[in-house]
Amino acid sequence: MQLFSCPFCGPRDETEFHFVVEAGKSRPEPADRVTDAEWAAYLHTCKAPKGAAREVWLHLTCGEYFMMTRDTVTRDVTGSEPLRGTET
């Protein structure tokens, strides 16, 4: 059982969290200028890095989305910050 740290609630069991998206993936807009390929890439492709990863996670119990920095091999969690920097 991994321990993740919600920037608002502190360390909690991994079962309280849900993966959302890899960091830096932004929604292509407006729709009428997005090609089918771009949209498909947005929906379906992930980098799934081996090693250092930055990801958006959701803490299901408090409802906050936040940025987590972790290592997908060693499972070390090295950072956890609110989605919009200091705006909390």
Added chain:
Amino acid sequence: MSGWRHDALGSEIDRSQSLSFTFDGRKVAGFQGDTLASALLASEHRILGRSFKYHRPRGLWGFGAEEPNAIFDVQLNGVTHPNQRATTTHLVDGMAARSVNAAPDAARDRFALLDRLHRFLPAGFYYKTFMALGWKLYEPMIRRMAGLGQVDAAFEPPADTPQINATCDLLVIGSGPAGLAAARAAAQVGRAVWLIEDAARLGGSLRWRGGQIGGASWADFATETQADVEANGGRLMTDATIWGAFDHGLFAAWQRCVGAPDRHWRIRPRQVILAAGSIERPLWFANNDLPGVMSAEAAMFFLACHGSLPGRRLLVTTASDRTYAIARAFADAGAHVTVADQRAEAPEIDDIRQIRGANLTEAKGRTGVEGAMVGGIKVPCDTILCAGGVTPTVHLWCQAGGKLDWDPDRDMLVPRPGTAPLTVVGAANGTLDLAAALAEGHAAGGGTGPAPEAETQTTQASAPVRPDPSLPGRQWVDLQNDVTLKDVGLAGREGFTSVEHLKRYTTLGMATDQGRTSNFGGLAAMAAQTGRTIPETGTTTYRPPFQPVPFGVIAGPRRGDLFNPLRRLTLEEAHRDVGARFREYGGWLRPSVYGVGDEVTLAQDEARTARATVGIFDGSPLGKLEVIGPKAAELLDFTGYMRMSTLKPGRARYGFMLSETGVVYDDGVVLRLDETRFIVSASSSHVDGVRFRLEDARQDRIGRDQVFIHDVTAGYVTLTVTGPKARALIADAGIGLPDLPHMGVVEISVGDMPLRVARISFTGDTSFELTVPARHARALRDRLDGALAAQSGRWIGLEAVMILRAEKGFILVGKDTDGLTMPHDLGWGGPRQKRQDEYLGKRALFTPEAKSNMRRQLIGLTVPDGARPIVTGSHLIPRDGTRRSLGFVTSSYHSPTLGHPIALALLEDGRAQMGREIYCFNDGDVRAAQVGPICAVDPAGDRLHG
């Protein structure tokens, strides 16, 4: 030929307390402090089980979790505990133990003749043979012959295991010399130590190997350690197994308790010291599975702790100096001992018969050891004690991610320092010398000053022991799963040379002992066969659990009703009072029908009444998400398919929420109470998902200070009044309704009761959703209930509501839609065509797939009068009879309003098929139906506006 009890030895039994139990129906005596194994070892019973595949007689091998043979179904106080290892089961008066995998019992097993067929039953035999002959036919028979204990199907263990989460400063696993030294050193510098011991007593190998520590008995050292640990805020647990090491330093412990439920601990220590000890390896010779062949270390344990001896004439086979203390102990106890040492250079001893430089090649005997061939000479004996070397117990180390190094000097795989966040000490680290183990433990515990002293053994020499496949006869590698060296050879010849393949092909190491005694032999044999070293050959993966743990312990109270607890209605009792029958709908326990009798008939009656006069149903589980703030409308425009910013205050609008894939995720009505205040009615099972999508848009797009989202579902109760007499009933109930148009919403008060009225219909009739804070639920319910009779109305359950909504073609997302359904498939193409702004899922509605004219669209189906309803889930197939699914039936009911069956279905290009005939296929049965509009009752909407 049988075991016996020494009249003085046995430090852990209480001879003043005799216990009695049965084995395979025969009475056996024991003492308080015995295990089933120690009592049986001292008895005349030698055959304690039958092997898994060949049904060979098997006796006791080990003394702990590694025991592969002595596995029993143990009955105590009317409860059967299947597959208990005799070695880890404390003897209780009145126990009844039955051998497993044997009929009628272990001594007289009728499947024993299978052993004569062994040459026709090589590794993989059953699969190779019976897969070709139709596995399903033979599987039941093969399964009956194989397998272990019988589960008592009637037995339901109580769900009473407490689940305890804990943290501690230092966790010490194992209380042998190294573990004790570590715990004591840490406690003495003021740390709170949790010392966890798998066995019933502290001491580990000291219990049978003995020893002086610091000039006094080891038992004093253990007692002092216990006192130090407890004095410094620590905790000591015996009979507790750390059964797994998990991510981020979590350790699970199963604590066995007497007279109380077991406990399950989830421990997160800041530091862990692993002192799990080691396990003795077997030796390989022909018939090395005969009853009477036993681990020397195990025999020593039973001699010292229980005074149990396996025989009178013992042959001790070894290649290590460490075994001589065991030979000496048995000679002193009065047994006739011969030592066969594989080393020509073995140390000479005076008073015990010794054969040096000779290999044991074969055990003689049919149902037990009667002699042995050593260096070509027959040695008479009734017991063979084997010491094939030592394997450190590194399971938890490896589970925690640790790697192993091959140490050729010590002939063992030892933990590679720094590869896991544990400190390994003592025998688990390959350190077998008592003084060295104490020093390691002392250092790991942060001890100050000198380590506890013990006499260092001067000679610890040993030679590696390896299997020799060239010997004639069958040599067992895995006793429980019946794998011989020949099977390993066959696997190698067939190309299964990876240890992971070897394991799965031969089942080596896959038994309940998890290969504790077998893996090394298989690994060494495969290494020799393929010309590789042991580190090149590698080990299989260590996974939890360390030893079998009852599921009930892991599950704790979380099963049955508590496995996935249902949500309950505030008014559940009130519904029960008027005869409601409950069922689960989307995680909620809700009334299905009211009254006594056939449910289908009741639902039809209820639906008919609701159409004729009035019905009331409890709609409380419907999600109520408040969306409040200056940007509330902007948020809902983005998250919804239908625009909500154009909605006027005091009005409601039906809408979809899409996934970014364009697929309909949820549907529901949005109420606008004022400019900045909305209520989103999510489907009862989708409330959390909808809430998180709203939160996502709020936090990542709209701005977290401009809009707020509250899930208030549980705070309110909604009763929906539907039918032509709905308005009259509400008036009779003393609730003054303002003139409210269809899709109008208003907040009023009735006395001190704030009441929200929404004229929204899920039935096609005039309906009012009356919503009050939960504390007023009973008051509202009583008012409405009191007015029912005068209007000839009734409470209606969810089954009737399902019929009413299906008659109107109102969908349930997830039932009438699937993971591909887009809004235009449901006839809601407007926003897709018209909306210029961005919204969730928009782009996905314009992919080639979304624009295809072969999409499955929602349609209605009718069947000729008098026909049965179509089975829900039936596939729709072309009229030419080809078996190609064009879609399927999503909802199907008998319509009480129309008097004939109706159905909804998803059909490829369905809207173009109106009026045409289609075939429905179900379970081989094919019948015709006609494609029609989705709304079967009152398509003009007269009832709604009447």
